[in-house]
Amino acid sequence: MQINKFFKNKYPFLTSYFENFFNSKKRFPQSIVFEGLDILSQYFFTLELARILNCEKEGLEDCNCTNCRWIRENKHPSIINVTPLDFKDDASKTVISVKQTEKITSIIKESSSYHRFFIFSGAKELVLDDNRQNKIREYQNIGYDLSKENWYPYPLNKKILQEEASNSLLKSTEEAPEKVTFVFLSNTKEDIISTIVSRSLVFKMPFWYEKSNINVKEFFENYPNENILNSIEKAAELINFQTSNNLDLIEILNSMQEYLFELIKKNCSNENLKNLITSDIKKVQKAKKQLSASVLPKYAIESLFIDLSYEGRKLC
Ligand SMILES: [Zn+2]
Incomplete structure (x- = not known):
């Protein structure tokens, strides 16, 4: 079998x-x-x-x-x-x-x-x-x-x-x-x-292709307090990794959503944090839509990571 x-x-x-x-x-x-x-x-x-x-x-x-x-x-x-x-x-x-x-x-x-x-x-x-x-x-x-x-x-x-x-x-x-x-x-x-x-x-059923050995968690090391410069660097790292391994960016974003979803489950009693994570899941959704509408990957990912950073969050 x-x-x-x-x-x-x-x-x-x-x-x-x-x-x-x-x-x-x-x-x-x-x-x-x-x-x-x-x-x-x-x-x-x-x-x-x-x-x-x-x-x-x-x-x-x-x-x-x-x-x-x-x-x-x-x-x-x-x-x-x-x-x-x-x-x-x-x-x-x-x-x-x-x-x-x-x-x-x-x-x-x-x-x-x-x-x-x-x-x-x-x-x-x-x-x-x-x-x-x-x-x-x-x-x-x-x-x-x-x-x-x-x-x-x-x-x-x-x-x-x-x-x-x-x-x-x-x-x-x-x-x-x-x-x-x-x-x-x-x-x-x-x-x-x-x-x-x-x-x-x-x-x-994890979203992330386990064989790809990219760990989505790494992008959320300092979450939700990542600073904007680190965030921009991580966006560039992600794009590099994605192009050199020929991976699907939408799948990567799906994994990120999955990760955030897990975080919500762990923080159900913390109303503020829950709201913050929910709004971040929506930001990832927005990036997915942009990619499907043929926005340049570099642009979509960079603006997403800025939006997810501590400073970026205060801007919106
Ligand atoms: Zn058969």
């Missing part, structure tokens, strides 16, 4: 964890929570796990059996998207309803020859911008696809998967038959009701 190299490069820890798991022939987890900002990767990684468990042959990464192919193409009955838009008969378009979770309870009682994956996300229907299309293309290059055009997985939160629906799921997550797995896609496990989290294996 082999997880595709694309994921192996991106998530070496996670990949080897699951490969060991497959080889140990232990029972596959009934419930998994993924955390991180890159929901699309969480989604496709889930499909890859489902592909291996449903392969008719040995689960090799380039296997082209019907199950492997259909799962990659997102047409396989073992993949069940549970979202405000999918797997539902009621009219609401904003929540995963109790009706949906009850439908799951009855469906898992029916036997199936497949290992079924119920993937919970806050999917939205929208016209995909270039940035999202490019991200999807990375996966299309290795044969994967989303189930529909103009459909995109978004993270869960407590407004989408509310208490009542969550509670009605608990029994199913605990007593699921052997070949059923629930997967919850999220930015952070705090966005999912704790009774579900405590019954799940939680995995962080």
